[in-house]
Amino acid sequence: MKRVGIIGIGHGKFGRRTDASVQELAFEAFREALADAKIAREDIDASVIGSVPEYHKQRSLSGVVQEYLGLNPIPTWLTEDACASGSAAIRTAWMAIQSGLHDIVAVIGCQKMSELKTPEILALMGRVGEVQWESIFGTTFPGYYAMLARAHMHEYGTTKEQLASVAVKNHHYGAMNKHAMFQKEITIDKALKSAPVASPFQIFDCCANADGAAVVIMASEEKAKEISERVVWLDGLGSATTTMSVLRRPTLTSLPSAVDASRQAYKMAGVSADDIKVADVHDCFTIAEILAYEDLGFCERGKGGKFIDDRESYIGGKHPVNVDGGLKSKGHPIGTTGVSMTTEIVKQLRGDAGERQVADANIGLTHNVGGNGQYCFVHIYNRE
Amino acid sequence: MFEWFGKVNFTPHTKVSKFAEHLRDGRLMGSKCSKCGHLDFPPRADCAKCMHGEFEYVEWSGAGKLITYTRIDAAPIGFQDLDPYTVGVVDLKEGGRLVAWIGESIPESAIEIGMDLQVVPRVFDELPNIKLYYTLEVPGTTWIKAGEVG
Numbered sequence: 455m456k457r458v459g460i461i462g463i464g465h466g467k468f469g470r471r472t473d474a475s476v477q478e479l480a481f482e483a484f485r486e487a488l489a490d491a492k493i494a495r496e497d498i499d500a501s502v503i504g505s506v507p508e509y510h511k512q513r514s515l516s517g518v519v520q521e522y523l524g525l526n527p528i529p530t531w532l533t534e535d536a537c538a539s540g541s542a543a544i545r546t547a548w549m550a551i552q553s554g555l556h557d558i559v560a561v562i563g564c565q566k567m568s569e570l571k572t573p574e575i576l577a578l579m580g581r582v583g584e585v586q587w588e589s590i591f592g593t594t595f596p597g598y599y600a601m602l603a604r605a606h607m608h609e610y611g612t613t614k615e616q617l618a619s620v621a622v623k624n625h626h627y628g629a630m631n632k633h634a635m636f637q638k639e640i641t642i643d644k645a646l647k648s649a650p651v652a653s654p655f656q657i658f659d660c661c662a663n664a665d666g667a668a669v670v671i672m673a674s675e676e677k678a679k680e681i682s683e684r685v686v687w688l689d690g691l692g693s694a695t696t697t698m699s700v701l702r703r704p705t706l707t708s709l710p711s712a713v714d715a716s717r718q719a720y721k722m723a724g725v726s727a728d729d730i731k732v733a734d735v736h737d738c739f740t741i742a743e744i745l746a747y748e749d750l751g752f753c754e755r756g757k758g759g760k761f762i763d764d765r766e767s768y769i770g771g772k773h774p775v776n777v778d779g780g781l782k783s784k785g786h787p788i789g790t791t792g793v794s795m796t797t798e799i800v801k802q803l804r805g806d807a808g809e810r811q812v813a814d815a816n817i818g819l820t821h822n823v824g825g826n827g828q829y830c831f832v833h834i835y836n837r838e
Numbered sequence: 839m840f841e842w843f844g845k846v847n848f849t850p851h852t853k854v855s856k857f858a859e860h861l862r863d864g865r866l867m868g869s870k871c872s873k874c875g876h877l878d879f880p881p882r883a884d885c886a887k888c889m890h891g892e893f894e895y896v897e898w899s900g901a902g903k904l905i906t907y908t909r910i911d912a913a914p915i916g917f918q919d920l921d922p923y924t925v926g927v928v929d930l931k932e933g934g935r936l937v938a939w940i941g942e943s944i945p946e947s948a949i950e951i952g953m954d955l956q957v958v959p960r961v962f963d964e965l966p967n968i969k970l971y972y973t974l975e976v977p978g979t980t981w982i983k984a985g986e987v988g
């Protein structure tokens with residue numbers, strides 16, 4: 455099979471971007487991605503928008519983004535899989551290219567969340583839980599992951615300190631990432647003294663709602679080789695789902711969709727968990743990163759807490775994870791996140807990550823979860 | 839009448855809307871497939887096993903075991919007057935699970951994964967329209983069922 459490569463990446467500043475509209479945010483990342491790829495926008499023949507439309511007053515977001523980026527009249531479409539919308543966009547771009555229908559596709563993750571107030575967002579996100587039987591009890595998104603955390607703590611003895619250690623690591627790396635919303639180290643003590651959100655979670659167990667955009671430009675093998683000398687190849691794609699309802703989950707201590715998606719991606723790329731030199735995983739809440747260590751096979755089931763205790767997910771450890779700061783410190787503009795993760799892995803594989811560079815990073819992985827596991831996309835990238 | 843179910847209801851129309859009428863009468867109903875007999879909670883109009891489209895309501899005892907829980911301090915719109923509140927997930931004795939608030943008979947310090955609980959049908963008294971829900975209480979908690987001598 456022919457390959458599909460990433461030839462350009464762009465990433466804007468994440469945070470409360472009260473200075474910009476969603477299409478203006480998209481433009482920042484798009485301009486940077488074009489410059490990075492050294493192509494003109496006329497070279498692009500389709501775009502895919504990764505975004506969750508409910509956050510914006512503008513209906514049918516793709517249209518306004520396409521216009522503002524100057525991409526008319528080429529086709530565009532939007533993908534939505536909650537917090538995994540960005541990776542869904544990358545997957546459909548890969549399909550569009552492999553089908554032969556398009557050669558160069560811009561994947562635009564863009565999201566503006568700060569136009570809504572936190573309780574409105576809690577209500578919206580909570581309704582990513584099942585609404586007929588669950589949301590009527592005021593369940594929230596932190597609440598769902600909190601219930602997974604509680605189950606994991608009960609079954610494996612995972613501690614609140616281990617949860618907080620994930621936040622400490624991610625803020626450590628986020629402090630070195632100019633795009634991150636929070637560029638500040640934190641301590642375990644500070645995390646454990648922060649305000650309660652949904653027990654056992656406190657503020658520092660949770661990522662922040664954010665505005666921001668990221669863009670990757672993907673091309674067919676032929677075009678990629680013609681345009682770029684440092685292509686990063688998307689060689690493994692896995693995607694799976696699990697039940698919407700927490701009431702029908704086979705397990706509360708794992709995300710089955712992540713297990714399935716990662717096994718598919720490893721198989722397709724012809725690699726195993728041991729080959730992954732650097733990973734960006736979906737740490738919307740601290741427990742989510744611990745579940746990811748286990749679901750991706752970086753450590754044994756139930757040993758995720760020990761994995762962070764042993765600093766195996768730091769640079770120099772067995773599998774450096776979220777050395778860009780993760781959702782935790784970058785902020786989580788939900789439709790953008792999967793694309794943001796991809797830009798980081800491309801940077802790492804190119805050797806462009808500066809003080810956050812993982813040595814000899816040749817194979818990298820992104821793990822992007824939608825909702826509380828309803829959707830998962832795992833992508834494996836190779837620089838060779 | 840499914841709009842009766844929940845302090846805030848998001849699903850007014852469903853093929854299992856009689857669930858709410860039964861809950862008002864103090865009965866917690868699951869579904870039983872008319873063809874293969876598969877039991878389900880929450881009730882489903884369409885059998886998850888054999889895909890058959892006819893079912894009957896069967897009463898659940900409401901006995902169950904707590905499998906996880908969280909105390910919500912940051913509540914969404916529509917629930918801010920109640921916070922903090924604790925939601926729990928229970929495995930039901932007759933099968934299936936439900937989410938509900940942990941009720942007043944159980945202090946926060948007594949909540950433990952694995953504990954036995956009783957699902958108790960409830961009506962929000964203070965609201966002008968019928969609003970139904972259920973809570974998780976200590977086993978042995980009683981309530982009135984329609985048609986039964988109290």
Ligand SMILES: [Zn+2]
Binds near residue numbers: 871874885889
């Ligand atoms: Zn059946």
